[in-house]
Structure formats: C-alpha cells, structure tokens
Amino acid sequence: MNEDRLSQLIDSWHDDDLSEEQAEELNHILRESKEARRVFSAETQLHGLLHCAAAEDAIERVADIPTTTLQNGSRTLRGRSRPAWLMLVSAIAAGLIVAVAIQWWHSSSTPISVATLESSENAAWESELPTMPGSRLSPGILSLRTGVATVRFHSGAEVVVEAPAQLALLSPMRGKLLSGAAVVDVPDSAIGFVLETPDGYAVDYGTRFAVRVDQEEQQSNFEVIEGEIAVHHSKTGDEVRLIGHGKAVTVSERSIDVVDLEQRDEVPEHSQDVIRIGTHGRTGSAMRRDHKRHKFIQREFLSVKRTDSGKWDYQSFFAFDVSAVDFDQVESARLRLNLVPSTRGLASRLPKINRFGIYGLTNREKEDWQFGASWDDSPGPADGVRLGSFEVPRSVQRGTFGIQNDELLNFLKANRDRPVTLILVRETTQIEGVGAGLTHLFASDSHPEAVGPMLELTVNN
Template identity: 25%
Template sequence: MSELSHDPEVLIQHYLEDRLTEDEAALLLELLQKPALGEADPLHEKLLHQLSMDAMLREVKAAASTSTGPVILPAAPSAKTKARFSFTTLTSVAAVAACITLALTWLFVFTRQLPSMADAEDTTAAVAVLSRGVNLEWQGESHTPGSPLSPGWLRLESGLAQIEFYQGARVTLEGPAAFRLVSSSQAYCTAGKLSVHVPPQAKGFRIDTPKGTIVDLGTDFGLDLNVPTAELHVFKGEVELHATGAAMKPLYEGQGMTLGDENQAFTANQAAFASLNTVDERTAESQRLAFESWLSSRPEWNNEASLQMRLDFQDPVGTRSLRNHAVKAPQVPAGSIVGCDWTEGRWPGKRALEFRNVSDRVRLSIPGEHEAITLCAWVRVHGLDRPFNSLFMAEGYADGAIHWQITRDGKLRLGIAGRDGHPSRDHDTPALFKPERFGQWMHLATVIDPVAKEIRHYLNGEEVARVPWLHVFPVRPGLADLGNWNDGGRSDRVAIRNFSGTMDEFMLFSRVLTEQEIAKLAR
C-alpha cells in the first residue's frame, strides 16, 4: 500500500489519474474546504487550472486519434475498475468536482462574453484637437488648449487658435472667425482668416466655403474670408479651387485667386497670415504675461483674512515641504511632501508637484472647525484609475471631516462625515472628468455654504452643480492629505485613493467665496 501523501500537488495528480486512495480523498476534500489563509495560489484555483488543462489535453489526444468525425472524449472508467475508496468519500469528491465544473462553465461563458464587453468601451466623437491658443475669446462654448474637438461650430471672436485634425492637417485660425469641423479631413468656414498645413498623410483635406471649395493635394495655403472678395493664397505645393459656378482650377506655389464671381489671379502673400513661428512667439508671450499677472496677485490673496492655507508650489526644487503663504493663519503649518516629484506647472517657470504612486501625498494640518469653507485647486488629471481619487481628504472619516475627491466615473465629490447624530453624505457633480479632459489644466472650486444650506461646485470659474446640504454643522479639515488619504490607523490596510495627476496651487478659505472671486482665481 502506498504511503499517504500530504502534498496538494500530488493529491491533485492522483485525482486526475484516478488513483486517489480513500485517505487521500478525505485529505483533499478537507484541504479544499479549508484553504490556507494568505496563500498566494489557493488550492481550489490550482485544481481548477489542472482540470482545465487536463480537459484540453484529452481533447487534443482524442482529436489526434481520429482523422474524421467529431472529437470523442475517453469513456468513463469501467465498472470493473477496482474502487479505492468508499462511496461516501466518492460522493464528497464528486460534489467538489461538480462545483469546479460549474466554475469552469461560468469561466467559459464569461470569456465568451469578453468581446461584447470590449465593444462597450468608451468612445469619442472628436476629430481634432485644439493644440494651442493665444488670447482666445470665444462666442458661445469656450475651448482651452488641449481640448479634443468634435464636429460642430467654433466661433472665435479674437485670438489665435491652432487646430490639429486627426488625419494630420493643421489649421491656424485668426479671429474673428466662424469655423465648423465636419470630419477629420473636412471643415466648413464662413468667416475668418486661416493658414493650413497639409502633410502627405492628410492629402485630400478640404475646406468648404460659401464661395467654393478648396481641396489640398499636400501643401501649405492661406484663406482669407474677412475681405470682400475672399482670397486663396498657395504658399507651397498644389491645391484645387472649386469656385461656385466655375470649373475647377489648380493653383500652385506662389499663386493666389479671389473666390468672388470673377476669379482674379494675384501673387500669394504668406506674410499676411499667422505662421507656426508666429503662434510660438505669441504663445510664449501670452504665457509670460499670465505668469507675471499671477505673481503680482499673490500678495492680495496671501493677506486675505479668511485664508487658512495657500500653497503656491513655488518652493525651491528639491525641498520636501510646501510653505503656507496665508499671512493671517500662522497657526497652520507648512505641508510635508511625501513621495511626489517636482515638475512644471501651468506656465514655464511655474512649479508643480506630480502625484503618481500610491505613496505620493502632501501631509497637512489645518486645526479648528469652520462653519463655511471654500476649497480651490489648479490640477491636471492624468487618469482616474481608482474608485476614489483624492484631492484633499481629512484623515479618517468622522465628526465632520471633509473628503474632496474625483470618482472613477468623473464626478467631483465633496463628502462630509456625519456628526451629532446626523449621517454622512456625498455631494456630487455630474460626470465632468472624461478622457477628453485628461491632460488639461483645470481650476476646481467647491464651496460649503451654511447660509444657503448647499454645496456648490465650480469648474474653470463656472458653476457646474449645487447640491442641498441637509444637515448644517461645523466641518473639520484637521489632519489631512493632499492627493491621498490616511484612514487614521483604523486598520492595518488602507484603501488606495491616490490622485494621478499634477497640482500647482491649493487654497482653503474659512468663508464662502463669491462667484466673481472664484472666476478671478480661475483666470
């Protein structure tokens, strides 16, 4: 009689080979019912894997043994086969096998559903991206550099907008302009001045106008619809002009043509249109002025009486703390940096911290309780990898603690922990942070207003949600993390809620900021 084996791998092998003894069967059943705690690869998963492999090997063997007809699995063991264990043990193992078979069936059905699950992945209608912009003033919906653009109208009152179509064409639009995106290779323009670069990959890019259509054959050209006659200038390569009521005319480098009732030729003038260098120069100048304006506004905010904390992230690179610039709150200490790396902020010369790993955070302490609070931050979201992505979260979650975060489905959330018998409650916006917004600098603000009994959320200076605050009581920032969370030692394992992105300014006020003040901070 063979010696009883206690090795789970051997027991599984004996079971698959139909030579499991009664004692081994009893031991295997016991191990299956009581898996080892903390084991990296539980026994039931090993058995499931081995059964799956065994089934596949049987199919391969059966297929190899016959040249035609369906695959036939080996027959069940003969009744003459000597039983090596009791009927009770056999039924127990059979029950376990039935459960595993059910699991295999579920696994098979689940994997068959994977393609349909993949079909439900996020989609986008965008056909271009606003790659850069200088002094942009929009009529109607506004767009910031980095924004994907879906088919529809862009109405630019002033400024320069550089649009890169997904097929490769680049359009530099000068306001005032009315420009409609049709597809990744087509646009329609009724007003404006624009220059177009079309690489070989985007050959055939076309722009329709009320006075005709321009089809590019791989070139650079300019189009001015703000002059009475409307002018087409070809800087390089060849384009086709399909003027309304006239035959197609090819135009080559250096040639120009009016788009009026009578097409008149002239010499193209590239200097009259914004070039790539012009956009670069104006962008750099615009960023410099914006940075200088921000620097000059710092004393005004630093001396605000209600300001409890202002981190401007302009601390020396390499330091592991962030100075609190709130002049009237000397009791609030500097923030302590854990993990985060220094990086560039909104403008050249503006510093920021990047939050990437589960350890990254800035440790804060804001003592006291407050009837009203306004939270503000400039952030750039890289992704929403977790159910809850922390912006500012008090340690633990009790007695009026506040949790400011972004949910996985893109909602800006302010959670207020219950106190004095009142329950905890979340106050959410609609979904704001979709993949199209990732990588863009955004100003976020949330107001706790005890007088109006509501929570108000703002994105880039505009209100996006107001939610009733049902139970008004003082809230408590206390010990907190910027970009992360600590549960206050309630357990030996903490939920992963770290922020994935960049932050270059954070402010906390102990009063309600007005819409005008928030809009000013968002500029």
C-alpha cells in the first residue's frame, strides 16, 4: 500500500475534489488492503467529528447571527462576521475534539460501527461493507447498484437510498451522499444530523427531507418533506433555511438557489429510456465432472471456473426473451451480472486479473437446455460466437460486471425471433498448483440478495 498516495486520495475525497478515475482508484485500494480501510475509517471518523463540531457551533450561533430563512417566500443571506472571542472558543473546542479523537484512535485498532443496514429491496451491491440486512456498518462507502436500501445511523437518523447511489458513512451523526437519491428521516434523538453532498450539506432540525445528487449537472437538490433543514454551500459559506413541505434549493459549485417546485414545469430528465429485461428464472450452470454434479450446482448461483485439467470446470448460461422489443429504436445494449462472495476454493491460486468471456448461442440444437443438465448437453463457447469480455481482480468478490458493445446489440437484433441464450465462461486459469482454485459465483434470479442477469437496452424517445 502506497501510504502517500492513499493520503492524497483521502484528502481529495474530503475536499470534494475526487475525479471519477481517482474514485475508482480509491475504491480499488480499499478493496485490496485491510490497512487502507482502517486508515480511511479513522480519517473519516475524525473528519466527521470536526464537521460535527462546526455544525454544533453553527447551531449555537443561530440565535445571534442572522440566517437565510425561506418561509412564505422570504430569503436573506446570513452575515459572515464572527466575534473574535467566539472564533477563539471555536478553535479551542475544535482542538480539544482533535486531541480526543486522536487519542481514541491510538487506543483502538477496531473501527466502531456507526450505522446498521436495516433492509435491502432487490438490491445489488458493489461494496466492501457488509450488505446483509441487520449488519452493523463501520465508516466507509456503500455502493448500491440496483434497488433500494435503508440505513439507520446509530443516532436514529434513517436514510433510504435509491440506486444507483454511493453513500459514505462518516459518524452516527453524519453521512455523505456521493451520488444518487435518498430520503432522510430524522427523529428527535438525531436532531442536528448532517448529510453532505459534493456541493454542500444539510443540517436537519427534525422530520424528513429528500436529496438528489445530479452528477451530470454537477449539483445537489434538497427538498423538505416535513419539518425544517438548513442547507449550506460548502465553498461560499451561504446558508438557506427551508421550513415546511415542498420548500427546496439547488446547490451548485458557485451558488445556492431557491426552487419553486409548484411552478416549475415538469421536464423529462433524459431524452432516453432504458428497457430492463431479466431472465425470469431461465438460468443454469454445467459442471464438467458429472459425478455428483447436482451437489455442486445450486439455483441461486451462476458458477464459473476454468482449470488446466478441465476436470472441475464450470460454465453458466441464461436466456432473455427480447421478442417484444422494437430494435429499430434501440441505441445500445448492456449485459449486467452481479458477482457475489464465494467460499469454493482459494482466490490466491488465481492470477491477479481474471478474464471472463460472454458468448451468444448459435447452435439451435442446444436451445432447449435444462437446469442441471450434463456438460455435453449444455451450451458452451463452441456452440456460439464471442460477444465480449470483462475482467475481475482476484481480490474482488462483489460488484457489477458485464459487457456493452455493438457485438451484443447486433446479436440480439439478429436473434430476436426466439429467446436469446448467452454463455458465461472464465477464460483465465488458476496459476498455483493443482489444489482448489476459486469458483466465481454470479447471482441468478433465485439469489436472496443480489439481482440476476439483466439486459439494459437504451431506447431513444
């Protein structure tokens, strides 16, 4: 682990200056290194404590310093002057918090939990944090690829996140929505809860509000559902108080602007729609070794493995009915697969990067394949054409993968008259010895948590 590089990435993340490439780099480092996760957890906890100190200081100053209030249409920006004695007290308080936080972290090597994953609805994850409902969550980033999830912070604040979204857990009183949408419910026990976005942050004074981070427009939208929040601009320091149902603001890099939701015309967010097609249970896996194969093939998984001997190889396949799609309107096609943790074999016996291939079945004699059929009776690469590939690091056992290219789209168009079968294989083999290398597992439609294979077709309106 390059400690200097990790420190740079964490600093950029705290400063909301992390590019998409840097975010991927940080996520990769956190996935591969337990020590990196400990350092990230410690620094985010400390960052959260300092922000909470600033937020509490701001709350104490509300009675004495004018703030922006949005009630019945009125708005005034707060002054920025602070008495010298108050600045001194704030600095001392912040210094004490830093000292206490540092001492606490030196005395504890295990990050404490800050929240609990209450529930997940048709959720697919790409996250190092636990994703089973009921799991206690330490500081870190939850990446929700599909579905809806509910996170309850230990302060009592509840955040319902809608995919695709990334939520950073900082402390029991603070979170940061990096992308996506969420609804926040704050009871009396959590008044003062802070939800950050890349552009600003909101301090909740009770009840509920909604927030959405629009990465394309580079702005964040806050709306009060019930109660009161104060929305702050991170760079300018401006603040707007929102009181009552339907009051909203948009926070961009340079400004914070009041939005009249009742008078705003409803405009579609995008000029394109996405059609999502599942397999409706039409999935299967085959194992080269026929002896006791039914013991090793489970409906909730798509099993994939390749060895030099081929004796314990697995390959999987799944079918989509695209007969109702008007492909004249389809611009692109994407196959999404969700990787789930596997305990079958050792990842250390694999190369650092593992390549997987996707094939389209063209041999019509294999179209009526059945779940649990033998290797020879099931479709394989020799029965079709290669459509593309993707790669998975050996250290990764959770995430969304797949292909998106013209080869996939053209194959779907050419075979629209019948269910289309795609075949999944691992093209790289294990490199260490002849023992049990890892069998990769992808979710089928029967998986209890993750979403099964999905076709996403982008259609122009």
